[in-house]
Amino acid sequence: MTDDAVDYDSDVEAAIRESRPALITYITAGDPTLEDTKAYVEALDRGGSDLIELGLPFSEPIAEGPTIQAAINRALEAGTTPRGFFELVDELETDAPLLVMTYYNLILQYGSEPDVRPFVERAAEAGLSGIIVPDLPAEEADPLREACDDYGLDLVFIIAPTTEGERLETIMSQVSGFAYVQARLGTTGARANVSTATHDSLARLSGYDVPKAVGFGVSKGDHAAEIVEAGADGVIVGSALVDIIASSDDPADAVAELEATATELKRGARRGATDDTEDDTNAEDAPEPEQP
Amino acid sequence: MSTGERERDESGSGRTGTFGDYGGQYVPEALMPALQELEDAYERFVLENEDGFMDEFRERMHDFGGRPTPLQRADRLSERYDREIYLKREDLVHGGAHKLNNALGQVLLAKYMGKERIIAETGAGQHGTATAMAAAHLDMPCEIYMGRTDVNRQRPNVYRMRMNGAEVNPVDAGSATLKEAINETMRDWATTVERTHYVIGSVVGPHPFPKMVRDFQSVIGEEIREQVREMAGRLPDSVVACAGGGSNTMGTFHAFVPDCADPRFADDSSGRRPRDDSVNLYAVEAGGSSLEVDEEAGLAPNSATLSTGTDGVLHGAMTKLLQSGDGQIVESHSVSAGLDYAGVGPELSHLVETGRVTPVSVDDDDALNGFHRLSRLEGIIPALESSHALGYLERAAGTAADAASGDGPRDERHDELGELVVVNVSGRGDKDLETVLEETEKRDLEAAPDVEVFDR
Numbered sequence: 001m002t003d004d005a006v007d008y009d010s011d012v013e014a015a016i017r018e019s020r021p022a023l024i025t026y027i028t029a030g031d032p033t034l035e036d037t038k039a040y041v042e043a044l045d046r047g048g049s050d051l052i053e054l055g056l057p058f059s060e061p062i063a064e065g066p067t068i069q070a071a072i073n074r075a076l077e078a079g080t081t082p083r084g085f086f087e088l089v090d091e092l093e094t095d096a097p098l099l100v101m102t103y104y105n106l107i108l109q110y111g112s113e114p115d116v117r118p119f120v121e122r123a124a125e126a127g128l129s130g131i132i133v134p135d136l137p138a139e140e141a142d143p144l145r146e147a148c149d150d151y152g153l154d155l156v157f158i159i160a161p162t163t164e165g166e167r168l169e170t171i172m173s174q175v176s177g178f179a180y181v182q183a184r185l186g187t188t189g190a191r192a193n194v195s196t197a198t199h200d201s202l203a204r205l206s207g208y209d210v211p212k213a214v215g216f217g218v219s220k221g222d223h224a225a226e227i228v229e230a231g232a233d234g235v236i237v238g239s240a241l242v243d244i245i246a247s248s249d250d251p252a253d254a255v256a257e258l259e260a261t262a263t264e265l266k267r268g269a270r271r272g273a274t275d276d277t278e279d280d281t282n283a284e285d286a287p288e289p290e291q292p
Numbered sequence: 293m294s295t296g297e298r299e300r301d302e303s304g305s306g307r308t309g310t311f312g313d314y315g316g317q318y319v320p321e322a323l324m325p326a327l328q329e330l331e332d333a334y335e336r337f338v339l340e341n342e343d344g345f346m347d348e349f350r351e352r353m354h355d356f357g358g359r360p361t362p363l364q365r366a367d368r369l370s371e372r373y374d375r376e377i378y379l380k381r382e383d384l385v386h387g388g389a390h391k392l393n394n395a396l397g398q399v400l401l402a403k404y405m406g407k408e409r410i411i412a413e414t415g416a417g418q419h420g421t422a423t424a425m426a427a428a429h430l431d432m433p434c435e436i437y438m439g440r441t442d443v444n445r446q447r448p449n450v451y452r453m454r455m456n457g458a459e460v461n462p463v464d465a466g467s468a469t470l471k472e473a474i475n476e477t478m479r480d481w482a483t484t485v486e487r488t489h490y491v492i493g494s495v496v497g498p499h500p501f502p503k504m505v506r507d508f509q510s511v512i513g514e515e516i517r518e519q520v521r522e523m524a525g526r527l528p529d530s531v532v533a534c535a536g537g538g539s540n541t542m543g544t545f546h547a548f549v550p551d552c553a554d555p556r557f558a559d560d561s562s563g564r565r566p567r568d569d570s571v572n573l574y575a576v577e578a579g580g581s582s583l584e585v586d587e588e589a590g591l592a593p594n595s596a597t598l599s600t601g602t603d604g605v606l607h608g609a610m611t612k613l614l615q616s617g618d619g620q621i622v623e624s625h626s627v628s629a630g631l632d633y634a635g636v637g638p639e640l641s642h643l644v645e646t647g648r649v650t651p652v653s654v655d656d657d658d659a660l661n662g663f664h665r666l667s668r669l670e671g672i673i674p675a676l677e678s679s680h681a682l683g684y685l686e687r688a689a690g691t692a693a694d695a696a697s698g699d700g701p702r703d704e705r706h707d708e709l710g711e712l713v714v715v716n717v718s719g720r721g722d723k724d725l726e727t728v729l730e731e732t733e734k735r736d737l738e739a740a741p742d743v744e745v746f747d748r
Contacts, residue, residue, distance in 0.1 A: 059590075059620040060471065060606060062478045063320045069465070081618050104318055105605045109619030114603050135605070137324045140316055160322035162485060167324065185322055186483035 011097040011129040012154045012177035015050045016211040021228040021269040022050035024213050025262055026101065026238030027245065028071035029054045030080025034088045036251045043255045044241070045094040047262025050234065052094060053132060056085050056102035063134035065189030067239040070246065082110055082119070089126040097129035099156065099177075104136045107144065120147040130154035130177045138171045145174065156180050159205065159212075161197040168204065178211040178234065183218065183227075190239040191217035194226045202231040221268025228272030235269055309499020310610075312645060314638035317498040319478070319608045326485045331500045333405045338397075338507055345404055349397055349508075356429055357386045357396060359511065363519035363714070368669040373685065374692035376524065376712045379672070380516050382540065382719060387422050389675060389719030390512060390540045395422035395491055397508035399430050402489035409484065410434040412491040413477040415442055415470035415536070416630030416677065417449025418719055419493030424458035434458040437477045439468035442629045449723050467623040470537075470633045474607050494537025495637030498608030502542075502637050509543025516714055517547050527551060527571055529710020533718065534680040535575035535651070536595060536631035538640040540718035545573045549648060557648050572650065572708055575640060576684040578626035579653035587616050595624040597636040598644045598651035611638040627656040627731055628676035628724070652705070658683035660731055663721060664739035675719035676727065685715060 016022040025044045029037045037054070044052055057072040057080055064072065089098060100123060111118030123131065130153050136144065138157060148155040154177030161184060163171065172179065181202065184195035198214055205212050214227045215236030224235040241258060248254035309315050309331075317327055337345035353359045361381045369377040382390040399410055410427045412434070414420030420436040427434035436453055440462045443450055453460050465472045474497075481490040495502045495509070513531075520528055531548055535541040550559035551571040580594030592614045594600070601612035606621055614622045614634040626632040643649040654662070659676060662683030667673045674682060688709050690701025700706065721728070732740045 059466075060475055062475050062607070063482065065479070073465075076620065083618075103605075105613075105615070105621075106619045108604060109615070109617070134320055135318045135608075137317060137319065137321050139324070140318055158321045160320070160324075162322050162325045164325070167328075171321075182322065185485060187479050 010154050010177055012051060012099065012156070013211055015097050016178050016213065016234050019050040020233050021273045022213065022234030023048055023224070023262065023266045023269055024051040024053060024215070024234050024236040025049040025241055026053040026055060026236065027241055028068060028075050029056055029085050029088060030075030030078050031071040031242070031245055032074050033078050034080060034084055036254075038088060038092060039251060039255050040245065040258055041092055041094060043259040044262050045096050047259040048266035049096045049262055051099060052096045053099045053101045053236070053238070054085070054089070056082060056100050056106060058103035058106050061103065063187055065187035065239065067190065067242050067246070068188050071242045082106055086122050086126045089128060098127070099130040099132055099154075100128050101132040101134070104133050107131075107133065116144045117147045120144070120151050120153060124151035124153055128153065130156055132156045132158070132180060134158065138174055148176070158182055159201060161185050161201055164204065172205070172208045172210065175210045178213050179205060179208070180236065181205065181212050181214045181232065183214050183216040186216070188216055188239055190219035190243065194218075194223050198227060199230050206231060221264045221271070224265050224268035225272035228269050235265065237265055309503065311502075311639040311642035313603070314610050314641045315499055315502060316610050317608060318605045318610070319498050320482055322482050323485055327498055327500070329405070333401060334500045334504045337401055337404050338504060343404065345400070349400055352396060352400065353393065353511070357392050358384060360515045361385055363516055363523065365523065366670050369685070372669070372691050373689035374695065375689065375709070377685070378520060378523070378528070378712070378714045379670070380512060380544065380714060380716045382512060383672065383674065383678070383717050387418070387425050388722065389418040389422065390509060390543060391418045391422035391493065391719070392426065393511055393543065394493065394505050394508040394539060395419065396426040396429070398489065398491040398504070399423065399426040399432060402491070403430055403432065405489065407487060407489040408433070409488040410491055411437070411477055411480050411488055412493060413437045413470065413473040414493060415439070415473065415632060416628065416675070417442065417446040417453070417723060418630060418675070420458070420460070421449050421452045421456070423491050423493070424453040424456035427458065428456040435461060435480070437461050437463055437473045437480070439470060439473045440464050441468040442470070442473070445727055446629055446723055447726070469629065471621065471624070471635075478607070494539040495542045495639060496537045496607055496609060496611070496635055502609065502639050505539055506542040506546055506639060509539050510546040512540065512543040512716065513545060513547030516544065520712075520714060524712055526712070527569070528712045528714045530572040530574060530708070530713045531716070532574045532576060532681045532684060532713060533716040534631065534677045535577050535598060535636065535640065536628075536633050536677060537635070538575070538637035540716055541575050542637060542639060544716040545643070545649060548573060549643065552648060554648070556646065572710070573648065574684065575644070575649050575651050576681045577651060577653040578628060578631040578659070578680055579655040580625045580627070581656055583653065585614065585622060587622070590616065590620060590622045591625070592622045592634070593625045594653070595626045595631045595633055596651070596653040597634065598640060599653050601636070606635045609638045612636055612641040612644070627659060627727065628680065630675065630677040631680065650705070652684055652688070652703070654680050654683040654687055656731065657735060657737065658687060660728065660735065661737050661739040662686065663728055664732070664737060664741065668739065668741070672717065673721040674717050675721045676724040678716070678718045679721070681715050685713070
């Protein structure tokens with residue numbers, strides 16, 4: 001790796017653009033053990049995931065809802081560490097590029113003193129393609145973005161329902177890989193329906209030529225279809241998959257169900273794409289933003 | 293506001309709201325616009341007194357809050373330690389703790405901002421009760437998150453919050469104390485941010501909270517300056533305050549930070565600093581049962597973040613933390629629920645890092661002795677938080693009798709404390725009586741009365 005910021009081919013962006021609509025799946029590494037995680041990731045890969053996010057568990061997951069929070073607690077109780085996490089990634093061979101989703105303090109503390117670079121270097125060495133950090137807004141992201149540029153990793157930013165105006169401009173100009181569109185205010189977690197905030201957010205982003213994937217609350221094939229129909233290039237599913245892991249007594253059952261669920265979600269996303277006749281009419285079709 | 297401090301914030305990194313290397317805004321994206329909105333409101337209403345906000349705040353703190361609080365010469369402590377000991381009586385603020393200074397300020401600010409709902413976290417419950425009182429006073433709906441452990445050990449405060457009309461939501465995660473309550477309140481805020489204001493209870497969290505909370509609390513130190521000059525004719529040699537998150541600490545210290553021979557801390561605009569003199573600032577942390585960290589168990593049997601913590605990011609700010617080598621936050625411990633927190637305010641971290649504030653700690657036993665000593669000698673029952681500051685006085689000053697008999701004090705800072713010491717009694721101890729009785733029964737404490745007479 002060089003010290004200069006380099007242009008690199010983004011595996012993440014390519015995966016979404018080529019597979020549009022893309023399925024992005026999330027599970028927490030080490031839930032319930034790292035060995036199980038390996039089998040689960042492979043199942044998600046077979047099920048048609050185009051990108052897979054692996055959660056590296058942090059003790060204070062302020063952006064997560066109860067489902068992923070519990071998964072993180074199980075993983076920490078099982079002794080999951082950043083080093084163990086990277087060893088797992090070293091072993092994984094998937095078609096889908098892998099991203100790590102974790103909190104900033106774990107990234108800072110990976111080396112011998114607080115610094116983001118050792119983590120990014122190790123992530124690149126393990127073959128990860130990108131990083132998502134729920135507690136790192138663009139304003140604080142310069143050091144990590146520079147390190148990611150140097151090592152050819154994407155740093156994915158989250159666009160919230162509250163992200164508008166100048167902030168939206170600034171963040172969109174820095175997006176790499178894809179824009180992670182948060183479907184609703186609040187924390188992660190499966191929901192019964194797709195929020196109207198999703199449609200509003202996608203409408204706000206329709207003018208930007210970057211891949212957009214929607215997460216937070218997506219759990220079913222029908223959601224995936226609706227989100228893709230609303231103009232998303234991909235859907236992100238986490239809590240619904242973590243639920244499968246949490247409720248399976250036998251890891252083999254979980255493997256089968258994860259693969260089947262990924263297949264169903266991917267099918268749903270495809271359905272959304274074929275239902276949609278015109279690609280670029282979303283801005284006009286989208287409902288008016290709700291008045292506060 | 294001091295201009296010197298604004299200049300020190302310019303780190304050249306483009307980051308806002310930093311104190312040296314500490315501070316910042318490490319929060320989910322959904323909250324960033326709310327922080328911007330709050331920063332604007334803080335600048336307009338608090339710093340520039342737009343629409344007379346600060347006038348209304350001061351008037352309400354006077355009429356509703358009972359300010360100014362007295363600075364009292366503690367005659368028997370002065371005798372015991374053979375020097376002048378003054379107590380700042382924040383226990384006499386309405387509600388029984390300094391917490392109202394901040395809670396009333398923020399709830400009033402939320403009202404000026406047009407927010408419709410108040411949420412807050414609380415540890416010992418003093419911040420929760422202060423917020424509930426302020427919300428009732430200003431007619432705002434209010435919900436408080438509190439760790440289940442703290443709900444159990446601080447029941448009187450839970451009742452008080454409910455009586456003032458607030459909902460109290462127990463949090464069961466982790467050790468079910470302050471850290472978990474903050475996590476849960478942030479989750480609520482991330483869901484309801486458009487109409488809700490989160491009243492953070494200490495000088496922690498993302499910018500602008502550390503500065504704003506400090507500004508609402510800095511009335512403590514400003515009053516001390518005026519009062520001690522009037523009573524003793526000069527500034528104190530030392531100011532002592534307990535530190536958990538650090539709100540009473542920063543509130544007490546802020547006005548004294550420029551009183552330092554080191555030019556980095558001088559505030560030239562005020563012209564008030566006696567340049568060849570320094571006021572020593574001691575932040576007393578909870579040493580718990582030991583300063584060692586059991587990394588394997590993920591447990592620190594203390595809350596001495598400034599003394600033993602390392603740099604990292606928690607709850608929206610870069611600051612000093614109790615954490616494992618991997619960066620997982622460890623569970624803290626203190627006999628005092630209000631100090632039981634693995635983080636600390638970023639400005640305090642900065643002042644410690646640069647040498648302006650000296651972090652010290654006392655253990656649970658010292659704090660309990662401090663509690664009993666003040667109760668018996670001065671007729672003031674202090675909060676367990678404040679008891680740490682009083683416990684440190686004994687450790688650093690030693691007693692006059694010990695000095696006469698050749699048994700020196702136990703702390704090397706004996707002489708640095710000087711002849712005139714102000715201790716902030718940040719709150720009153722009614723809320724802690726259950727804990728104190730229980731913990732005193734387990735121990736052999738020199739300053740404790742015979743607690744067996746309490747038929748429990």
